[in-house]
Amino acid sequence: MGTPLRSIAVVGLGTMGTGIADVLLRAGREVVGIDVSESAARRAVAALAASTARAVARGHLSEAERRAALGRFRTSVDLRSAAGADLVIEVVTEEYETKRRVFAELDDVVRPTAILATGTNALSVTRLAAESRHPERVLGMHFFNPAPAMKLVEVVSSVLTSPAAVAAVTELARALGKEPVAVGDRPGFVADGLLFGYLNQAAAMYESRYASREDIDAAMRLGCGLPMGPLALLDLIGIDTARTVLDAMYADSHDRLHAPAPILRQLSDAGLTGRKAGRGFYAYASPGSAETVPDAWTPAPTTWPPAGAGTPREVRSVGVAGSGTMASGIAEVFAKAGYPVVIAARSPEKAEAATARIAASLARSVGRGRLTAAARDAALAGIVPAGSLDAFADVDLALEAVAEDLEVKRQLFGTLDKVCKPGAVLATTTSSLPVVACARATSRPQDVIGMHFFNPAPAMKLVEVVRTVLTADDVHATVRAVTATLKKHPVDCGDRAGFIVNALLFPYLNNAVKMVEQHYATVDEIDAAIKLGGGYPMGPFELLDVVGLDVSLAIEKVLHREFRDPGLAPAPLLEHLVAAGCLGRKTGRGFREHVSR
Template sequence: MAFETVGVVGLGTMGAGIAEVFARAGLRVIGVEADAEALARGRGHVERSTARAADRGKLTAGQRAEILGRITLTTSREDLREVDLVIEAIPEVLDHKVSLFQDLDRICKPETVLATNTSSLPVTAVAAATGRPGRVIGMHFFNPAPVMRLVEVVSTVVTAPGVTAEISELAGRLGKTAVSVGDRAGFVVNRLLLPYLNHAAVLLELGIATRDGIDDAMRLGVGLPMGPFALLDLIGLDTAYEVMEVLFDETRDRRHAPSPLLRELVTAGLLGRKSGHGFYGPQEPPKEPEKSTVITFAIDGPDVHGLGERLRAAGFRPSDDPDTVLHCTDRPVIEHAVRLSDPARLVGLHVVGDKVAELAGTALTSPRAAKAARDLMRVAGLTPVSCKDRAGFVTDALLFPYLNDAVRMYDSGYASMADIDAAMRLGCGYPAGPFEMLGYLGLAKVRDGLRALYAEYREPAFAPAPLLDQLVTAGVSEFPRS
């Protein structure tokens, strides 16, 4: 069908952004709010957003006036009688959404498509409450809607043939990239992103590494736009907690249970940027640089990163009686330490990318050796991340389960590889999607890393996905693209 007039119910930051997106694309928009005060706030959101775009040269004054002129604001849902599509952006409370959709079902013409912008709630439950379940769909925009290019189009088992394609085509009209997904809690982005963030909180609780170390490892080592704790503070810890509860309610996977640390912070009202304090405080004191005292070093085993030459060029010298011994390794590091006459000097070394060095201390590593290793990595031009001698250290322990989840998602028929990759690139700003990452990391490396994680933690979700295991067994190095 041809979509020309669209209703948007709920004009908070997200709803107002969605209204602006449709109006920018030339569609007529009817925005609905509960009362005059909320309506005025919604108008303010759109006016400020378009004014910022005009100030930046993204819109002319005339274009801005045209966009605002296409938006009609009202407090009456009855004004949505003749629209072609309604999209709701009210708070994430299922009962409220069901009640709204029942009302919209009564008001709107039979061919109108009713869409929910929910980020994690079941679209099927909303559709089943109406008399037109085949014309109810999920259309999940990302904040800020005028800027973010991704829309998750969520179909249910009762979505009528053609509706998904119609909504995906409409998303293209809006200048967005549509990814088609099934109706599972969290869809693609939140289903992959939030367990990773929750897992980071678990590693912090377990003392595997510090907050700053984990953020540095994922931002500098993996190339993600933000570390997990900075991102949690931006999202809002309460929002993350709520999404994890929705995931856990559906899957009963213990990895989806919100971490106790996350629960404590939310209970204390430390919600991140919105409250001024979360994993990070309002004003972090500046870090005093540590003074280096290291003079000598040794490298145990192959120097796969050429660090010895870099350190010698900086004035340090190898020694038979060194301040610290570096061993380039996966783990367990302790197995290498106990071969030395003085195991307290050995620190495991895992270089991630070209910017981060994970330094794994064992139960026997001395504080002096650990500090010396940090000093040496700074001299070598790497950011040191101290961690415990645990499977995956930091980056692999967080990255590999995320990749495994993506493989399981694809193997279930829930979404295509291309859509999963596009969702994570566009929805999270990742440098590559999970299947692209699997391609350059190598399937065998990820499979073997997952086996090590499973052997240590005995977490069922860490066992390699059967499809991943089969491809490695068959000698395939990357996922075949159809």
């Protein structure tokens, strides 16, 4: 097992098997692709010819390299064709009995020194190894889809796996230009172990009709910078595959957050398994197509407000209460959109400081060519700093962006109720507190709504529009209409903890902390796995340190209190770090050390 793995058999020539073969061929390996279906083998040959042709056109391969790569590939319908392989990578259907039979047959075929790798992301590698005649040579080699593009390979060892086999496969992964992460044998491993819980919660959120599929997906793309929304990603992965992974995770963890949402069973039992079937959460132009097409649940194209939604109130001026980063960012957004803005703080000095922060931000935009000097001057001319909420007497829309403390917000809304004119819309930017509690602090709860911007407000496109059971239709229509003038994307939410984004994001972050607590993987390994395997812009611990561990803990406590699910209880490690004053970047230490600039 100490020699380089040069000859490799790939068993299963679906999308993943073909992608793995592509990676191996471009790295100079001899590859035999094995599949019981001759048509699958033909499709694999055609797909490899097309992908290498695209690589030539893009300058990634020469024509000579392309011909050589294709010349190193052959196909077979017989497992005995793996006899000469140094490594066999199995990527057949995600069913234990099917995989067990493949490994049993390979035991009779391959050399004693050959390594057998399974591509499973849910089934037990240990169990497959234990039923093999040579368990020491069996491990997991989990690529991510699409294999040519995704950099992560999880190398999964069981208690039976030889260190030499792990070392050889790890060396191969690096030679392929991948980033190997060593993990132990548990369902989902690192990346899928975190991502599938999040996907499951998104499916449950949609099933409960809390938000539309379009709003859920848009919220996570625009609010978190993710490459795909969770429901679109489930369609890409395959709803049946997701159900299998979650079943395995639940059997291992008994965490209700891993119990597959009933809609996943309903869709998969109906054959609506996602893109490959042409229909899942969305409808597609044809099986295998990435093009979505309208169906009965597609919102009709319309301008806001649609019929029956209420006539928006006129908003000519805006008040923003607060002087921190979020308040300044929101005031900047409104000022750039042409609204006169009053920014009120606890003192004139704080209001002036917030205005100076806005001026600096606008200057940076001018310097980067994103804003003209004239537009900057016009925005600044429209901002009036004030040291008291009394300055909100004539505004049409008043937003608060003060501390995330319910009693502080309730007191502020009581003041807004006294100083704002009749008919003014009163909005909170809370990310987790009950909007209705703010509304009840006023004599006009029908005028109160949530308007949750994301940080940094000038850059982030998402606004969660949160209406309570008391919010008037015309107030909801007003905020939707105003959000459109800001060139932001509104999504509708009901008044419950976390709304869309935080309700899906923070359980995922909490589970990452639990993974470290359990010594399953390190902070660096988890961040690398999520960025390289999931395509996320930041790993969970990078994000926690940016958000602030104290803020994260507060949100997780609110979610746990609202939904009473044991799986949502904050991880003790997070609580201990907050108690120790390790709050992330703002204190110089969180899950990592941060050098102050």
